[in-house]
Amino acid sequence: MHTLYWSPGACSIAPHIVLEEIGEPYAASRIAIDAVGTAETLVEPGYLKINPKGRVPAMTLEGGGLLTEAPAIMVYLARAHPECCLLPPDPVGEARVYEWMNWLATAVHAVAFAQVVRPQRFVHEPKDFPQVKAKGRHNVAAAFAFIEQQLRGNEWATAGQYTLADIYLLFFYLGAKSAGNPMAMAFPAWTAVAERTLRRSSVQRVIEYECAAA
Numbered sequence: 661m662h663t664l665y666w667s668p669g670a671c672s673i674a675p676h677i678v679l680e681e682i683g684e685p686y687a688a689s690r691i692a693i694d695a696v697g698t699a700e701t702l703v704e705p706g707y708l709k710i711n712p713k714g715r716v717p718a719m720t721l722e723g724g725g726l727l728t729e730a731p732a733i734m735v736y737l738a739r740a741h742p743e744c745c746l747l748p749p750d751p752v753g754e755a756r757v758y759e760w761m762n763w764l765a766t767a768v769h770a771v772a773f774a775q776v777v778r779p780q781r782f783v784h785e786p787k788d789f790p791q792v793k794a795k796g797r798h799n800v801a802a803a804f805a806f807i808e809q810q811l812r813g814n815e816w817a818t819a820g821q822y823t824l825a826d827i828y829l830l831f832f833y834l835g836a837k838s839a840g841n842p843m844a845m846a847f848p849a850w851t852a853v854a855e856r857t858l859r860r861s862s863v864q865r866v867i868e869y870e871c872a873a874a
């Protein structure tokens with residue numbers, strides 16, 4: 661079976677939810693990563709032998725091989741289980757899902773979020789970290805305003821259908837909420853989509869499991 665390497669509070673929650681959605685048996689292996697954001701090293705350096713990128717998620721495949729990058733893992737699982745309808749059937753709808761995921765993985769996760777929690781990836785000198793973090797907070801605020809505007813009046817992120825984009829968006833929503841952002845007040849449209857996503861039993865199972873295992 662596939663084994664998902666995950667960490668509490670990490671973006672690995674998104675492929676974890678997809679695994680629950682498709683209902684195939686899988687194993688989940690918890691990896692400890694540095695939560696403080698001051699070191700580049702993993703708490704579990706042995707994990708580098710599994711995923712040399714040193715990040716979660718990663719997933720070893722039942723048939724052998726390793727998949728990394730949250731969007732790639734999610735797309736693989738959704739494509740392997742088309743009956744779950746986690747990708748729209750039409751090319752434009754499918755491209756809209758990739759449009760969301762690509763932007764979330766790059767502009768929001770790898771840039772804005774990382775500037776706030778991993779400033780050492782952007783500048784060498786610790787004295788410059790506060791400036792990088794401040795710019796990151798600015799970038800996060802701009803990205804969140806864009807998400808809110810895109811979701812206004814929509815039931816789901818794309819094409820009137822629950823997709824991988826909604827699942828991936830939930831990671832950013834939960835991260836922002838646990839950082840103390842007043843999501844319901846500041847982002848009502850995003851909150852409505854997130855609450856719809858949170859009502860799914862697959863999502864609830866993953867959150868319960870990850871909270872209990874954290």
Ligand SMILES: N[C@@H](CCC(=O)N[C@@H](CS)C(=O)NCC(=O)O)C(=O)O
Binds near residue numbers: 671699701730770
């Ligand atoms: N581009 C990767 C990013 C993965 C990533 O950065 N994951 C974070 C958790 S959300 C991580 O492993 N952080 C460990 C670290 O920063 O050292 C993806 O989309 O999967």
